[in-house]
Amino acid sequence: MLDTVTGEYLDYLAVERGLARNTIAAYRRDLTTYCSYLERVGVESFEGVNRQIIEGFVGDRRDGGYSDASVERAVAAVKGLHAFLVRDGIVAQNPTAALRLPKKAERLPECLSVGDVSALLDQDFPEGEMGLRDHAILEVLYGCGLRVSELVGLDVGDVHFDDGFVLVRGKGSKERLAPLVGSAARAMAQYIADGRRRLAAHARGSKTPAVFLNKNGGRLSRQSVHVICERYGRQVGLVGLHPHTLRHSFATHMLAGGADLRVLQEILGHADISTTQVYTHVDRTQLTEVYLAAHPLAHR
DSSP, X not given: OHHHHHHHHHHHHXXXXXXXXXXXXXXXXXXXXXXXXHHHTTOOSGGGOOHHHHHHHHHHHHHTTOOHHHHHHHHHHHHHHHXXXXXXXXXXXXXXXXXXXXXXXXXXXXXXXXXXXXXXXXXXXXXXXXXXXXXXXXXXXXXXXXXHHHHHTXXXXXXXXXXXXXXXXXXXXXXXXXXXXXXXXXXXXXXXXIIHHHHHTTOOXXXXXXXXXXXXXXXXXXXXXXXXXXXXXXXXXOTTOOHHHXXXXXXXXXXXXXXXXXXXXXXXXXXXXXXXXXXXXXXXXXXXXXHHHHOTTTTO
């Protein structure tokens, strides 16, 4: 019974709400865990769920060592499920109606120094098409502030060298323009003119319009970009470098250089400016460090 109703809710999210597959998969895992917890405490149907049981589930997740973000997502999934049950008349009461999402501890994004970024991008890349591709990937991740999914989703027709921008398809299929200038534009142009042409020659059947290709001429995967970042980061002492760290660094360095917060919001594709404002906290941290190092009375 529990699994059947949960499946109906997930179908609703996929078909009527149009949520992404990754989001559905995450909700499926969370709700499977939730149903297992209900069975463990002797609850056989959703009518038997009350506020105390919900709070017990949240406590169980916390005691299991899950991160604040994981607990928050699980609670969101459970709240959505129970709202769905009431809306469809399956149960009469929603025990999660007054339940607040657990507050996440503020976690500042990891950020590279300008020197670290320079070391990463100025290192010697292998000769040939793979080196040209990998260099362009790192340059564009930092130079344009793209998410990994946006990077691998770029098509050749999205790149406009003459106008100095790339057309980016972000979350929710929303389109925006990101500047493509300087070393990022040069690396991209060299890759497309030479490296991509060679990689595309390996394609079997119809060719993909993707900008970034794998060794078989197909669209590069997100996982491959993670591997590329980790590999080249390790070579300059940046162990465990994540693609998103380059996006964080782009945003932080832009603000430090005087970029307007609203302009940065547009470039990053944030729907809410509060998401962009986290980078002001990073910048304040750096300002404090500078103050402590420079002010003659800072340590009196």
